[in-house]
Amino acid sequence: MIQYTLEVEGMQCGMCESHVNDAVRRAFRVKKVESSHGKNRTRILAEEPLDEAALRQVIDDTGYTVRSVKSEPYEKRGLFASWSK
Secondary structure (H helix, E strand, O other), X not given: OEEEEEEEEOOOOHHXXXXXXXXXXXXXXXXXXXXXXXXXEEEXXXXXXXXXXXXXXXXXXXXXXEEEEEEEEOOOOOOOHHHHO
């Protein structure tokens, strides 16, 4: 599995987070997605690699701006244990 951490600019509230999460779920097969407007961050867990350009475009199309994308292998240590960092 692969964990993606995106810096997303423009989210102001929980509805913004839901908007981004729903757009990602509609466009890609993901195991989990969560966003934080307070941290300007979206995290995605996927079994297969995601097309970074398409990921940026999907979020940009919602009206928010992806500033960076980081991907790394995900090691299960308790589901999303590291996500609270």
